[in-house]
Structures are given as C-alpha cells and as structure tokens.
Amino acid sequence: MNDDLLREATRAMRESTTDETGESPAAEFTRERVMRSVHGARRTRLSKTVVVVPLVAVLLGTTAAAAATGSLPSVVQSALQAIGLVEPPEASTTDPAASQGPATTPRSATANDLGDPSTAAAEPAIDPAPTSDTEATATSDATLPSSAPPRASAPPSPAASARNAADKLYRKAHQLHFGQRDYSSALSAWNAYLQAAPRGRFAAEAAYNRGICFARLGRRAEAKRALAPFADGRYGGYRQTEARALVQALGR
Amino acid sequence: MLLTAAMRPSRRDAEHALVERLQAADPTAIGEAYDLHHGAVRAFARRLVGDEHAAEDLVHDVFVALPKAVGRFRGDASLKTFLIAVAVNHARHHVRSASRRRAAVERMAREPEPAGGASPEHDLRRQRLAVALTRALDGLPLEQRTAFVLCEVEERPSPEVAAIIGVPEGTVRSRLFHAKRKLRAALAEGEFR
Numbered sequence: 262m263n264d265d266l267l268r269e270a271t272r273a274m275r276e277s278t279t280d281e282t283g284e285s286p287a288a289e290f291t292r293e294r295v296m297r298s299v300h301g302a303r304r305t306r307l308s309k310t311v312v313v314v315p316l317v318a319v320l321l322g323t324t325a326a327a328a329a330t331g332s333l334p335s336v337v338q339s340a341l342q343a344i345g346l347v348e349p350p351e352a353s354t355t356d357p358a359a360s361q362g363p364a365t366t367p368r369s370a371t372a373n374d375l376g377d378p379s380t381a382a383a384e385p386a387i388d389p390a391p392t393s394d395t396e397a398t399a400t401s402d403a404t405l406p407s408s409a410p411p412r413a414s415a416p417p418s419p420a421a422s423a424r425n426a427a428d429k430l431y432r433k434a435h436q437l438h439f440g441q442r443d444y445s446s447a448l449s450a451w452n453a454y455l456q457a458a459p460r461g462r463f464a465a466e467a468a469y470n471r472g473i474c475f476a477r478l479g480r481r482a483e484a485k486r487a488l489a490p491f492a493d494g495r496y497g498g499y500r501q502t503e504a505r506a507l508v509q510a511l512g513r
Numbered sequence: 514m515l516l517t518a519a520m521r522p523s524r525r526d527a528e529h530a531l532v533e534r535l536q537a538a539d540p541t542a543i544g545e546a547y548d549l550h551h552g553a554v555r556a557f558a559r560r561l562v563g564d565e566h567a568a569e570d571l572v573h574d575v576f577v578a579l580p581k582a583v584g585r586f587r588g589d590a591s592l593k594t595f596l597i598a599v600a601v602n603h604a605r606h607h608v609r610s611a612s613r614r615r616a617a618v619e620r621m622a623r624e625p626e627p628a629g630g631a632s633p634e635h636d637l638r639r640q641r642l643a644v645a646l647t648r649a650l651d652g653l654p655l656e657q658r659t660a661f662v663l664c665e666v667e668e669r670p671s672p673e674v675a676a677i678i679g680v681p682e683g684t685v686r687s688r689l690f691h692a693k694r695k696l697r698a699a700l701a702e703g704e705f706r
Contacts, residue, residue, distance in 0.1 A: 266700050267693065270646040271665050273639040278559040278666075288555065291569045292547050295576040299540050302577070 427458035431467065438470055448474035469500050472507075481511045528592050535583040547576050550593045557597050560662045561604055563647035564611035571607045575600045590676055598677040601659055608658065612651040649699035657692035664689050 327333040434450030437443050451471040458464060472487030484507075490496060491504030531549075534542035554575055558568035575596055582599045586592070650658050656678075663674040664685065671689075675682045 264697065266642075267646075267697050269639075270642040270649075270696075270700060273643040274560060274646050275666050275668075277640060277643045278556050287565070287569055288551055291555075291572050292544070292551065294573050295547055296540070296544055298573065298577045299543050299580070303538070303540060 424458075424461075427454060427461050430454040430457050431461075431463050434467065434470070438474065444474045444477040448478065465496050465499055468496075469504070472504070476507065476511065485511045529588070532583060532586055532588070532592060535580060536586075538580050543576055543579055546579060546592065546596075550596050551576075553593050554596050554600055557600055557662070557667060558604075558607075560666045561600070561659060562607050562611045563650060564614065567607045567611035567614075571600060571604060574603045574607075578603060590673070594673060594677060597663075598679070601677060604659070605655055608655055615648065615651060645700060645703050646696070649696050649703070652699055653692055653695055657688045657695070660685050660688035661692040661696065665693075 324333070327335075327337075430450065431454050434447055434454050437450050438447035441447075448471060451467045451474060454461070454467045455464060455471070461467075468487065469491055472484050472491070475481075475484035475487055488504045488508050488511075491500045492508045494501050531542055531545060535546060551572060555568060555572050558571040558575075559565060562568045562571055578599060579596070582602075583595075586595050590598075650661065653661070659678060660674065663669050663677060664671060669677075671682045671685050675685045678685065
C-alpha cells in the first residue's frame with residue numbers, strides 16, 4: 262500500500278516536471294541571465310587582466326629597482342603616503358638640497374596642530390613648546406633611515422659610510438627626542454647629527470627639532486634663534502607656520 | 514538501426530567539439546550547451562528543489578559555472594550527465610532555501626492549492642501527490658534526496674547515479690533505501706493514508 266503510494270507520487274512528480282527541451286518564457290529568461298552572467302564574468306576577468314597585470318608589473322619593477330638602488334624604504338613610504346596609510350611627508354624622504362631649499366613641500370599646519378598661540382601668550386607659565394604634532398618627525402619607523410647598508414654585496418663607499426654614520430646619529434636623536442623625551446640629550450644628539458651632516462637628508466628636520474628641544478628646556482632665546490630661520494621662510498614653507506607661531510609665543 | 518548507429522559517432526563528435534569550445538571559454542558554446550541540455554537540467558532541478566523559481570536559479574548557476582567546471586569533464590559520461598552532476602554540486606543552497614520557503618508558506622497557511630480545480634479528479638490527486646512528495650523530500654538529507662530523485666524520479670541506473678554523485682554504487686543503494694523508507698512513512702502520515 263505504502264509502496265504503491267510512493268510509486269504513484271514518484272510518477273506524479275516525474276510527469277509534472279517533464280524534460281521540456283522546447284522554448285518557454287522561463288527558459289528564455291534564464292538563458293538571457295546565463296549569457297549576461299557569462300559575459301559579465303568575462304568582462305570582469307578581462308578588466309582585471311588589463312588593470313591588475315600592468316599594475317603588478319610596475320610594482321614589481323619599481324620594487325626591484327628601488328631595492329637595487331637602496332631606496333626601497335623611501336619608495337615604500339611614498340606608496341604608503343599615496344594610499345593614505347601614513348602621514349604626509351615631513352622632509353624625511355627629501356634629498357639634502359630639497360630639504361634645505363624652498364622646494365620642500367611640508368605638511369600644511371593647522372590651528373589644531375599648533376594649539377592657540379594667543380593662549381600661550383596669555384599664560385606665560387605654560388611651556389610654549391609645541392605638542393609632538395608640531396615637531397618635525399616622521400610618525401613611523403618606516404621613515405627612519407636604516408642603519409644597514411643597502412647592498413651587502415659591494416663594499417660601502419666612503420660617502421655611503423658617512424651617510425650611514427649620519428643616519429645612526431639621526432636615529433639616536435630621534436629616539437631620545439620622541440622615544441625617551443629626554444630633550445637635553447636629544448639636543449646634543451641633534452647637534453651631533455647636524456655637525457656630521459649639515460646638508461644631510463634630515464638636516465632641516467634636525468634643525469627644527471633642535472629648536473623644539475630648546476623650547477622644551479625653557480631656553481627661549483636659543484629656541485627663538487633656532488626657529489627664526491623657519492619662521493622667516495629660509496627653509497621654504499617647511500614648518501613656517503608652526504615656527505612663526507612658536508617664535509611669536511616665545512617672544513611674549 | 515543503421516541510421517542510429519551512424520548518428521551516434523557524429524553526435525559524439527559534435528559533443529566533443531562543443532566541450533572543446535567550452536574548455537576554450539567560448540561564450541557562444543555556453544549558449545549552445547544551454548539550448549541542448551537546459552530541459553534535462555531544468556527537469557532535474559525542479560524535481561530536486563521542488564520549486565520552479567529556485568530551479569531556474571539552479572539552472573542559471575549550472576550554466577554559469579560550466580566554463581570552470583568543464584575542466585573536470587573527462588568524457589566518460591555524456592555532457593548532459595556531467596551537467597546533472599554540476600547541478601548536484603550546486604543544489605545544496607537552492608534546496609535548503611526552497612525547503613525553508615515552503616515551510617514558511619505552510620506555517621502561514623498560504624500554500625496555494627495546485628492549479629487544476631476544473632481538472633478531472635485523478636489529475637488533481639496526482640498534482641497533490643507530487644506536492645506531497647516534494648514536502649516529504651524536504652525532510653530528507655540532501656544526499657538521500659538526490660539519490661531518490663536521480664534513481665526513482667529520473668529512473669537513472671545506479672552506476673550512472675554513482676558517477677554523478679561521485680560515490681560507490683553501494684552507497685547510492687543505501688541512501689535510496691533510507692530515503693524510500695522515510696518517504697513511505699511521511700506519505701502514510703499525510704492526507705493520502
């Protein structure tokens with residue numbers, strides 16, 4: 262009895278869903294959907310190939326070239342900045358001439374970066390030194406120079422050795438200033454860096470931070486003297502707005 | 514007889530050529546495969562899923578997946594059988610959602626009566642039986658459901674079903690046995706006692 266019922270139901274299902282090879286609106290509609298999906302997938306694959314493959318090739322080529330020339334950290338930094346993962350450049354990746362000259366493109370300062378100079382003037386007891394936001398530093402270790410030689414295969418040239426030594430001094434000063442916040446030692450370290458590389462890659466940054474150290478240590482007159490060139494635009498627009506505000510605050 | 518024997522190799526050749534074009538990702542080949550086999554795939558989809566709209570979605574998925582899936586086609590079965598195997602592989606999601614939809618409609622007591630009020634009584638009974646079987650199938654695991662539809666509804670031999678599902682024949686028979694036992698019980702409990 263149950264077997265008969267199951268057989269009957271099975272037959273009913275078979276007959277109600279026959280193998281219709283003819284055209285029906287549903288079949289036509291599904292055919293159109295299939296073809297649209299297939300063409301869409303094909304277009305997506307094609308555009309991926311057209312866009313992604315050249316991008317990957319350029320990326321690989323650039324990385325290889327940067328690795329070969331030893332400028333990989335700078336290239337990585339630029340790429341990260343381009344996609345907005347790190348702060349804009351703060352002179353750490355510019356060459357010596359650019360970092361000292363007016364062509365430097367610093368991050369534009371805002372009132373928030375600086376705090377309110379008028380507030381500092383009204384409350385002379387407040388340390389006029391800026392917050393760490395206004396200090397010229399890269400926010401990531403990626404901006405720090407690597408102390409390792411870029412190419413291990415060839416012996417370093419005298420110029421490269423000097424640059425490595427200067428970079429070590431920079432790293433030390435950076436650590437003292439921003440890591441340990443030991444401004445007295447940091448001041449000595451910035452001085453040592455500037456002595457070793459007066460036109461080095463980070464000279465402008467070091468000179469600015471030297472002024473900040475003076476301000477942090479309460480040596481206002483020296484701080485004003487150190488920051489005045491920035492305020493006067495002798496470093497182009499680099500930190501000019503911040504330096505002006507600081508010099509103004511220090512003068513009161 | 515002679516004519517049939519002569520046509521077989523040419524049909525095989527045509528299918529072989531079509532498969533080669535599919536493997537070369539020729540979009541027009543997908544259209545041709547659809548025109549040739551959508552009926553069989555749709556019928557299987559409707560039997561397995563038990564819902565026309567979900568069956569159309571499954572048919573769509575099968576033919577969209579075909580360019581990639583055809584890489585696994587070895588030619589030891591027909592393209593139609595291969596397409597059924599692709600449908601089996603893509604069915605899980607569709608069966609589950611169609612089954613859920615039926616259950617929801619049933620709960621809300623809005624399940625439409627099968628069309629055919631003006632049909633003779635035996636036609637109506639047959640349609641109700643098909644609906645009852647679909648509902649009973651919803652209570653089975655997908656593996657048993659697939660085995661039942663392929664073996665009993667589509668009347669395919671168990672070696673072919675084993676090839677489609679990718680399991681030994683013994684497993685197919687075992688799944689079929691359990692499926693039938695449960696379906697008998699489910700139908701016996703329903704309105705057709």
